[in-house]
Amino acid sequence: RYSLFPGEPRWRRRDLTYAFEPRNALTEEVKSVFSRAFARWAEVVPLTFTRVETFLNSDISIGFYSGDHGDGEPFDGQMGTLAHAFSPPNGHFHLDGDENWVVSGDVGGNNFLSERAAIDLESVAVHEIGHLLGLGHSSVQDSIMYPTITTGRRKVDLATDDVEGVQYLY
Ligand code: TQI
Ligand code: ZN
Ligand code: ZN
Structure with a gap:
Protein backbone atom coordinates (compact mmCIF):
# COMPACT_ATOMS: atom_id res chain seq x y z
CA ARG A 1 0.00 0.00 0.00
CA TYR A 2 1.17 3.55 -0.71
CA SER A 3 2.32 5.89 2.05
CA LEU A 4 2.32 9.66 2.45
CA PHE A 5 4.66 12.01 4.27
CA PRO A 6 3.73 13.09 7.82
CA GLY A 7 1.00 15.73 7.63
CA GLU A 8 0.18 14.64 4.07
CA PRO A 9 1.88 17.61 2.36
CA ARG A 10 0.76 18.29 -1.20
CA TRP A 11 0.93 21.08 -3.78
CA ARG A 12 -1.80 23.71 -3.45
CA ARG A 13 -1.61 24.77 -7.09
CA ARG A 14 -2.36 22.60 -10.08
CA ASP A 15 -0.17 24.34 -12.63
CA LEU A 16 3.36 23.42 -11.57
CA THR A 17 6.54 24.48 -13.32
CA TYR A 18 9.89 22.72 -13.55
CA ALA A 19 13.33 23.83 -14.66
CA PHE A 20 16.76 22.29 -15.19
CA GLU A 21 20.02 23.35 -13.53
CA PRO A 22 21.60 25.55 -16.22
CA ARG A 23 25.14 24.52 -15.20
CA ASN A 24 24.37 20.93 -16.22
CA PHE A 38 6.02 14.03 -15.53
CA ALA A 39 3.48 13.10 -18.21
CA ARG A 40 2.95 9.67 -16.64
CA TRP A 41 1.74 11.31 -13.42
CA ALA A 42 -0.17 14.11 -15.18
CA GLU A 43 -2.20 11.44 -16.96
CA VAL A 44 -3.90 10.37 -13.72
CA VAL A 45 -4.26 13.61 -11.70
CA PRO A 46 -5.45 17.14 -12.57
CA LEU A 47 -1.94 18.61 -12.44
CA THR A 48 0.05 20.16 -15.27
CA PHE A 49 3.83 20.36 -15.45
CA THR A 50 5.24 23.14 -17.58
CA ARG A 51 8.93 23.49 -18.35
CA VAL A 52 10.32 26.96 -17.74
CA GLU A 53 13.83 28.40 -18.12
CA THR A 54 13.83 30.28 -14.79
CA PHE A 55 15.64 27.78 -12.58
CA LEU A 56 15.40 29.85 -9.40
CA ASN A 57 11.70 30.60 -9.78
CA SER A 58 10.28 27.21 -10.71
CA ASP A 59 8.24 24.99 -8.40
CA ILE A 60 10.41 21.98 -9.19
CA SER A 61 14.14 22.26 -9.87
CA ILE A 62 16.08 19.39 -11.39
CA GLY A 63 19.83 19.03 -11.34
CA PHE A 64 22.71 16.54 -11.42
CA TYR A 65 25.31 17.01 -8.69
CA SER A 66 28.33 15.12 -7.35
CA GLY A 67 29.22 14.62 -3.71
CA ASP A 68 28.49 17.50 -1.37
CA HIS A 69 26.20 19.94 -3.15
CA GLY A 70 25.11 22.18 -0.33
CA ASP A 71 21.88 20.69 1.05
CA GLY A 72 23.34 18.52 3.80
CA GLU A 73 22.65 15.31 1.86
CA PRO A 74 25.86 14.65 -0.09
CA PHE A 75 25.87 12.10 -2.89
CA ASP A 76 28.13 9.08 -2.56
CA GLY A 77 29.63 8.26 -5.94
CA GLN A 78 28.55 5.22 -7.92
CA MET A 79 25.58 3.20 -6.58
CA GLY A 80 24.27 3.77 -3.06
CA THR A 81 22.08 6.85 -3.26
CA LEU A 82 21.05 7.58 -6.83
CA ALA A 83 18.86 10.61 -6.35
CA HIS A 84 16.72 12.42 -3.83
CA ALA A 85 13.65 14.54 -3.93
CA PHE A 86 11.88 16.33 -1.13
CA SER A 87 8.20 16.47 -0.20
CA PRO A 88 5.92 19.38 -1.22
CA PRO A 89 6.32 22.30 -1.39
CA ASN A 90 10.12 21.93 -1.51
CA GLY A 91 10.50 20.87 -5.13
CA HIS A 92 14.19 20.03 -5.17
CA PHE A 93 15.00 16.99 -7.31
CA HIS A 94 18.70 16.10 -7.30
CA SER A 104 15.71 5.58 -21.94
CA GLY A 105 15.27 2.31 -23.67
CA ASP A 106 18.87 1.25 -24.06
CA VAL A 107 19.41 -0.43 -20.70
CA GLY A 108 21.47 -3.53 -21.28
CA GLY A 109 21.75 -2.72 -24.94
CA ASN A 110 25.31 -1.61 -24.46
CA ASN A 111 27.82 -3.94 -22.87
CA PHE A 112 30.05 -1.18 -21.61
CA LEU A 113 27.14 0.43 -19.75
CA SER A 114 25.80 -2.88 -18.46
CA ALA A 125 12.62 10.14 -12.46
CA VAL A 126 9.14 8.61 -12.21
CA HIS A 127 9.92 7.45 -8.65
CA GLU A 128 11.36 10.78 -7.50
CA ILE A 129 8.45 12.73 -9.00
CA GLY A 130 6.22 10.56 -6.82
CA HIS A 131 8.13 11.90 -3.80
CA LEU A 132 7.92 15.47 -5.15
CA LEU A 133 4.13 15.07 -5.33
CA GLY A 134 3.90 13.79 -1.76
CA LEU A 135 4.11 10.01 -1.98
CA GLY A 136 6.34 8.05 0.35
CA HIS A 137 7.29 4.43 -0.26
CA SER A 138 4.86 1.64 -1.01
CA SER A 139 4.77 -1.96 0.14
CA VAL A 140 3.41 -3.08 -3.25
CA GLN A 141 6.27 -4.71 -5.09
CA ASP A 142 5.44 -3.67 -8.62
CA SER A 143 4.59 -0.09 -7.72
CA ILE A 144 6.83 2.76 -8.81
CA MET A 145 7.13 3.80 -5.16
CA TYR A 146 8.42 0.42 -3.94
CA PRO A 147 11.86 1.20 -2.48
CA THR A 148 13.96 -1.11 -4.65
CA ILE A 149 15.26 -0.77 -8.15
CA THR A 150 17.04 -3.45 -10.12
CA THR A 151 20.20 -2.35 -11.91
CA GLY A 152 19.70 -2.31 -15.64
CA ARG A 153 15.94 -2.67 -15.29
CA ARG A 154 13.33 -0.27 -16.53
CA LYS A 155 10.18 0.34 -14.44
CA VAL A 156 8.20 3.34 -15.61
CA ASP A 157 4.52 2.37 -15.64
CA LEU A 158 2.42 3.50 -12.68
CA ALA A 159 0.79 0.62 -10.79
CA THR A 160 -2.77 0.83 -9.46
CA ASP A 161 -1.29 1.53 -6.04
CA ASP A 162 0.65 4.58 -7.31
CA VAL A 163 -2.47 5.90 -9.04
CA GLU A 164 -4.55 5.46 -5.87
CA GLY A 165 -1.95 7.29 -3.79
CA VAL A 166 -1.59 10.28 -6.06
CA GLN A 167 -5.35 10.48 -6.69
CA TYR A 168 -5.92 10.55 -2.93
CA LEU A 169 -3.66 13.63 -2.75
CA TYR A 170 -5.00 15.42 -5.84
N1 TQI B 1 17.02 7.66 -2.89
C1 TQI B 1 16.03 7.44 -1.91
C2 TQI B 1 14.64 7.33 -2.58
O1 TQI B 1 14.32 8.19 -3.40
C3 TQI B 1 15.99 8.56 -0.91
C4 TQI B 1 15.07 8.20 0.23
C5 TQI B 1 15.29 7.30 1.16
C6 TQI B 1 13.79 8.71 0.47
N2 TQI B 1 14.21 7.21 1.99
C7 TQI B 1 13.28 8.06 1.58
C8 TQI B 1 13.03 9.66 -0.17
C9 TQI B 1 12.01 8.32 2.07
C10 TQI B 1 11.76 9.92 0.32
C11 TQI B 1 11.25 9.23 1.44
O2 TQI B 1 13.93 6.41 -2.26
S1 TQI B 1 17.67 6.42 -3.71
C12 TQI B 1 14.99 4.16 -5.54
C13 TQI B 1 14.31 2.87 -5.27
C14 TQI B 1 16.50 5.84 -4.83
C15 TQI B 1 15.88 4.65 -4.63
O3 TQI B 1 18.74 6.97 -4.46
O4 TQI B 1 17.99 5.38 -2.80
C16 TQI B 1 14.71 4.89 -6.68
C17 TQI B 1 16.24 6.57 -5.96
F1 TQI B 1 13.02 3.02 -5.18
F2 TQI B 1 14.51 2.02 -6.23
F3 TQI B 1 14.78 2.35 -4.19
C18 TQI B 1 15.34 6.10 -6.90
CL1 TQI B 1 13.63 4.30 -7.89
ZN1 ZN C 1 20.55 17.30 -2.90
ZN1 ZN D 1 12.07 6.67 -2.81
Whole structure:
Protein backbone atom coordinates (compact mmCIF):
# COMPACT_ATOMS: atom_id res chain seq x y z
CA ARG A 1 0.00 0.00 0.00
CA TYR A 2 1.17 3.55 -0.71
CA SER A 3 2.32 5.89 2.05
CA LEU A 4 2.32 9.66 2.45
CA PHE A 5 4.66 12.01 4.27
CA PRO A 6 3.73 13.09 7.82
CA GLY A 7 1.00 15.73 7.63
CA GLU A 8 0.18 14.64 4.07
CA PRO A 9 1.88 17.61 2.36
CA ARG A 10 0.76 18.29 -1.20
CA TRP A 11 0.93 21.08 -3.78
CA ARG A 12 -1.80 23.71 -3.45
CA ARG A 13 -1.61 24.77 -7.09
CA ARG A 14 -2.36 22.60 -10.08
CA ASP A 15 -0.17 24.34 -12.63
CA LEU A 16 3.36 23.42 -11.57
CA THR A 17 6.54 24.48 -13.32
CA TYR A 18 9.89 22.72 -13.55
CA ALA A 19 13.33 23.83 -14.66
CA PHE A 20 16.76 22.29 -15.19
CA GLU A 21 20.02 23.35 -13.53
CA PRO A 22 21.60 25.55 -16.22
CA ARG A 23 25.14 24.52 -15.20
CA ASN A 24 24.37 20.93 -16.22
CA ALA A 25 23.79 21.99 -19.84
CA LEU A 26 21.60 18.93 -20.39
CA THR A 27 20.72 17.84 -23.90
CA GLU A 28 17.12 17.91 -25.13
CA GLU A 29 17.25 14.11 -25.17
CA VAL A 30 17.92 14.00 -21.43
CA LYS A 31 15.36 16.73 -20.68
CA SER A 32 12.72 14.81 -22.63
CA VAL A 33 13.14 11.85 -20.26
CA PHE A 34 11.92 14.04 -17.40
CA SER A 35 9.06 15.40 -19.51
CA ARG A 36 7.89 11.85 -20.19
CA ALA A 37 8.16 11.00 -16.49
CA PHE A 38 6.02 14.03 -15.53
CA ALA A 39 3.48 13.10 -18.21
CA ARG A 40 2.95 9.67 -16.64
CA TRP A 41 1.74 11.31 -13.42
CA ALA A 42 -0.17 14.11 -15.18
CA GLU A 43 -2.20 11.44 -16.96
CA VAL A 44 -3.90 10.37 -13.72
CA VAL A 45 -4.26 13.61 -11.70
CA PRO A 46 -5.45 17.14 -12.57
CA LEU A 47 -1.94 18.61 -12.44
CA THR A 48 0.05 20.16 -15.27
CA PHE A 49 3.83 20.36 -15.45
CA THR A 50 5.24 23.14 -17.58
CA ARG A 51 8.93 23.49 -18.35
CA VAL A 52 10.32 26.96 -17.74
CA GLU A 53 13.83 28.40 -18.12
CA THR A 54 13.83 30.28 -14.79
CA PHE A 55 15.64 27.78 -12.58
CA LEU A 56 15.40 29.85 -9.40
CA ASN A 57 11.70 30.60 -9.78
CA SER A 58 10.28 27.21 -10.71
CA ASP A 59 8.24 24.99 -8.40
CA ILE A 60 10.41 21.98 -9.19
CA SER A 61 14.14 22.26 -9.87
CA ILE A 62 16.08 19.39 -11.39
CA GLY A 63 19.83 19.03 -11.34
CA PHE A 64 22.71 16.54 -11.42
CA TYR A 65 25.31 17.01 -8.69
CA SER A 66 28.33 15.12 -7.35
CA GLY A 67 29.22 14.62 -3.71
CA ASP A 68 28.49 17.50 -1.37
CA HIS A 69 26.20 19.94 -3.15
CA GLY A 70 25.11 22.18 -0.33
CA ASP A 71 21.88 20.69 1.05
CA GLY A 72 23.34 18.52 3.80
CA GLU A 73 22.65 15.31 1.86
CA PRO A 74 25.86 14.65 -0.09
CA PHE A 75 25.87 12.10 -2.89
CA ASP A 76 28.13 9.08 -2.56
CA GLY A 77 29.63 8.26 -5.94
CA GLN A 78 28.55 5.22 -7.92
CA MET A 79 25.58 3.20 -6.58
CA GLY A 80 24.27 3.77 -3.06
CA THR A 81 22.08 6.85 -3.26
CA LEU A 82 21.05 7.58 -6.83
CA ALA A 83 18.86 10.61 -6.35
CA HIS A 84 16.72 12.42 -3.83
CA ALA A 85 13.65 14.54 -3.93
CA PHE A 86 11.88 16.33 -1.13
CA SER A 87 8.20 16.47 -0.20
CA PRO A 88 5.92 19.38 -1.22
CA PRO A 89 6.32 22.30 -1.39
CA ASN A 90 10.12 21.93 -1.51
CA GLY A 91 10.50 20.87 -5.13
CA HIS A 92 14.19 20.03 -5.17
CA PHE A 93 15.00 16.99 -7.31
CA HIS A 94 18.70 16.10 -7.30
CA LEU A 95 20.41 13.26 -9.12
CA ASP A 96 23.85 11.82 -8.42
CA GLY A 97 26.04 12.92 -11.31
CA ASP A 98 28.43 10.01 -10.68
CA GLU A 99 25.94 7.28 -11.64
CA ASN A 100 25.99 5.61 -15.03
CA TRP A 101 22.68 6.99 -16.14
CA VAL A 102 21.03 5.43 -19.13
CA VAL A 103 18.75 7.62 -21.16
CA SER A 104 15.71 5.58 -21.94
CA GLY A 105 15.27 2.31 -23.67
CA ASP A 106 18.87 1.25 -24.06
CA VAL A 107 19.41 -0.43 -20.70
CA GLY A 108 21.47 -3.53 -21.28
CA GLY A 109 21.75 -2.72 -24.94
CA ASN A 110 25.31 -1.61 -24.46
CA ASN A 111 27.82 -3.94 -22.87
CA PHE A 112 30.05 -1.18 -21.61
CA LEU A 113 27.14 0.43 -19.75
CA SER A 114 25.80 -2.88 -18.46
CA GLU A 115 29.15 -3.77 -16.94
CA ARG A 116 29.18 -0.45 -15.17
CA ALA A 117 25.77 -1.04 -13.54
CA ALA A 118 23.66 1.32 -15.59
CA ILE A 119 20.68 3.00 -13.98
CA ASP A 120 17.61 3.81 -16.06
CA LEU A 121 17.04 7.55 -15.74
CA GLU A 122 13.33 7.52 -16.51
CA SER A 123 12.63 4.85 -13.87
CA VAL A 124 14.32 6.96 -11.19
CA ALA A 125 12.62 10.14 -12.46
CA VAL A 126 9.14 8.61 -12.21
CA HIS A 127 9.92 7.45 -8.65
CA GLU A 128 11.36 10.78 -7.50
CA ILE A 129 8.45 12.73 -9.00
CA GLY A 130 6.22 10.56 -6.82
CA HIS A 131 8.13 11.90 -3.80
CA LEU A 132 7.92 15.47 -5.15
CA LEU A 133 4.13 15.07 -5.33
CA GLY A 134 3.90 13.79 -1.76
CA LEU A 135 4.11 10.01 -1.98
CA GLY A 136 6.34 8.05 0.35
CA HIS A 137 7.29 4.43 -0.26
CA SER A 138 4.86 1.64 -1.01
CA SER A 139 4.77 -1.96 0.14
CA VAL A 140 3.41 -3.08 -3.25
CA GLN A 141 6.27 -4.71 -5.09
CA ASP A 142 5.44 -3.67 -8.62
CA SER A 143 4.59 -0.09 -7.72
CA ILE A 144 6.83 2.76 -8.81
CA MET A 145 7.13 3.80 -5.16
CA TYR A 146 8.42 0.42 -3.94
CA PRO A 147 11.86 1.20 -2.48
CA THR A 148 13.96 -1.11 -4.65
CA ILE A 149 15.26 -0.77 -8.15
CA THR A 150 17.04 -3.45 -10.12
CA THR A 151 20.20 -2.35 -11.91
CA GLY A 152 19.70 -2.31 -15.64
CA ARG A 153 15.94 -2.67 -15.29
CA ARG A 154 13.33 -0.27 -16.53
CA LYS A 155 10.18 0.34 -14.44
CA VAL A 156 8.20 3.34 -15.61
CA ASP A 157 4.52 2.37 -15.64
CA LEU A 158 2.42 3.50 -12.68
CA ALA A 159 0.79 0.62 -10.79
CA THR A 160 -2.77 0.83 -9.46
CA ASP A 161 -1.29 1.53 -6.04
CA ASP A 162 0.65 4.58 -7.31
CA VAL A 163 -2.47 5.90 -9.04
CA GLU A 164 -4.55 5.46 -5.87
CA GLY A 165 -1.95 7.29 -3.79
CA VAL A 166 -1.59 10.28 -6.06
CA GLN A 167 -5.35 10.48 -6.69
CA TYR A 168 -5.92 10.55 -2.93
CA LEU A 169 -3.66 13.63 -2.75
CA TYR A 170 -5.00 15.42 -5.84
N1 TQI B 1 17.02 7.66 -2.89
C1 TQI B 1 16.03 7.44 -1.91
C2 TQI B 1 14.64 7.33 -2.58
O1 TQI B 1 14.32 8.19 -3.40
C3 TQI B 1 15.99 8.56 -0.91
C4 TQI B 1 15.07 8.20 0.23
C5 TQI B 1 15.29 7.30 1.16
C6 TQI B 1 13.79 8.71 0.47
N2 TQI B 1 14.21 7.21 1.99
C7 TQI B 1 13.28 8.06 1.58
C8 TQI B 1 13.03 9.66 -0.17
C9 TQI B 1 12.01 8.32 2.07
C10 TQI B 1 11.76 9.92 0.32
C11 TQI B 1 11.25 9.23 1.44
O2 TQI B 1 13.93 6.41 -2.26
S1 TQI B 1 17.67 6.42 -3.71
C12 TQI B 1 14.99 4.16 -5.54
C13 TQI B 1 14.31 2.87 -5.27
C14 TQI B 1 16.50 5.84 -4.83
C15 TQI B 1 15.88 4.65 -4.63
O3 TQI B 1 18.74 6.97 -4.46
O4 TQI B 1 17.99 5.38 -2.80
C16 TQI B 1 14.71 4.89 -6.68
C17 TQI B 1 16.24 6.57 -5.96
F1 TQI B 1 13.02 3.02 -5.18
F2 TQI B 1 14.51 2.02 -6.23
F3 TQI B 1 14.78 2.35 -4.19
C18 TQI B 1 15.34 6.10 -6.90
CL1 TQI B 1 13.63 4.30 -7.89
ZN1 ZN C 1 20.55 17.30 -2.90
ZN1 ZN D 1 12.07 6.67 -2.81
